[in-house]
Amino acid sequence: MPQRVTHETAQCPVARAVDVIGDRWSLLIVRDAFDGIRRFNDFQRNLGLAKNILSSRLRELVTHGILEIVPAAEGGAYHEYALTQKGRDLFVILVSLRQWGEDHLFEDAEPHSVLLDTKNNKPVRKLEVTDAKGRLLDPSEAFVRKVAS
Template identity: 65%
Template structure:
């Protein structure tokens, strides 16, 4: 079932990037993995599934096909501006996983600030820059059309 016509932005977004392989491809793109063979090796994904997910991410404007950086005849997949805007989504998934899916002393990869070397934090704020949580928000639904 497609949610492409849903009134909810979350439902439409999940339609585009909600597949686990798509999210992991986007994560790898943020990590600088750009070639099909590198993505396949890193993800352990069947070629046909990877090709399908890459095709969809390109069609959605999240990735673009670019010439290989080394000047070879190969091509690479690069995040577009639209794709780079998913950074906060990937960070949010990472932070939730760190908090809930690892034992206290269990090692895991860490996302660090290039300048300080300290862990990256993610905070949701209102328009004035004040931190907020789910209890501080509400969803304004689209009004139903009169019968």
Template identity: 55%
Template sequence: MVKRISHKNSSCGVARPLDAIGDGWTLLIVRDAFDGLRRFGEFQKSLGLAKNILAARLRNLIAHGIMDAVPASDGSPYQEYVLTKKGRGLFPLLVAIRQWGEDFFFEPDEAHVLLVDRMRGLPVQKLELRSQDGRVLGPEDTVVHPVREPTASEEK
């Protein structure tokens, strides 16, 4: 049922997350959840996807600990789907997608939406990767480094 990218590389730090969210619909569901949608029908109406697909995606999101089904909230006998902490952790990722979309998927004069700071009403800053000492880092300035967390069993 759960998609599995069966390969040695599946634990590379990018593949494993993609196994959970690497699907056309999943991140749109998460996005709607950030926008406050909670009910099955709300997601379905907002996204216009088939109900069986939505049910499958929600099951998958729950199985991955990204969303949770909670009993009610307005007294109705149904469930609501809410983001977990792990799910809320996707916020920077969604912002990155949106900013990339803003930059490359709209003609300069095409109507689109912009993410703004609610408090001031001004556009947010562009996401930037920075070093500990504050330099902005590009792809060529970074490298992946294997790490073993220093646990208590550090003695040999």
């Protein structure tokens, strides 16, 4: 079996991030954690994921500090998974993926879940990339400065 290629020492932040959260199951676990799921069985039931794969992904997310293991809310022998600050910082990534999916993967009248803000019960505004002065940027108006070799 071929060795998994790792990007943990890559100079590109995207490559390092994909190394940690680029797996589809990991992103869906994080999505579910934002939706309030905290227990192994609830993740498994919601995702329909095999126990061994779920265990592996949860372990990786804990190892990378995205989730932490905490005592169950009602006590006892069970534990739960909670987002750390590092995990909560993924919110903007999930919102961006959600909005891209809404724009490109649904027909105009096709129903889908909607992200609403809790204060006003209104849809969240579309994320935008802007320059330092707030001007909307097109992808052609940005570039990556590579690390000199």
